[in-house]
Amino acid sequence: MVYITIIVCSILGIILGMNLPTISYSYSGYLAIAIIAALDSVFGGLTSVLKKNFDIKIFVSGFFGNAILAMLLTYLGEKLNVDIYLAAVIVFVGRMFTNLSIIRRIYIERMAKKYETRRNSKKKTEG
Template identity: 55%
Template structure:
């Protein structure tokens, strides 16, 4: 629940404040945002499965985003678009976690009936 609340607060803050990020940083930010969303959906999944641990979520949230942005930067310096691989991996994980969250919510709704 904390992860979902943080996601909602982040969306509201992002919508209210007008923060412009230079275009040259967009690959790094996009990968970092995907990494953070992956952590948030993983936390929602863990929360619904009753095995959420805040320290694992926080370390994954910041660790994944820094690692993803760092790899994108390294790939940029080497002339290899590594960020595309990160987008594919994190995108796939987000969809997997979303599918599991959806199944868990449907199972909970059916068990209440």
């Protein structure tokens, strides 16, 4: 049910995005940083789902909060003539990799467990 919602809504979003007008150059930087922040939240959410401590409130607030904060920081950086968006990119992408590695580890552990249990059951039937 959740997967169907995700796929359908993603396709809807793609169609919507294709038909929306393009944004100007000066705003595309903000949008890019917001996207990265949102992606970070999504990966964080995936991790928490796998860890079984997913909270929709935390996910939603993180999704929007991170995106808005990242945009604000980018704006501030532009005003200060400091490339703050680089810090945001590093933090978010770094966290994405951390989350990805956690997800990977969880899946590998699960697969290893499955493999182990299958071998054990095989042994039991043989023995």
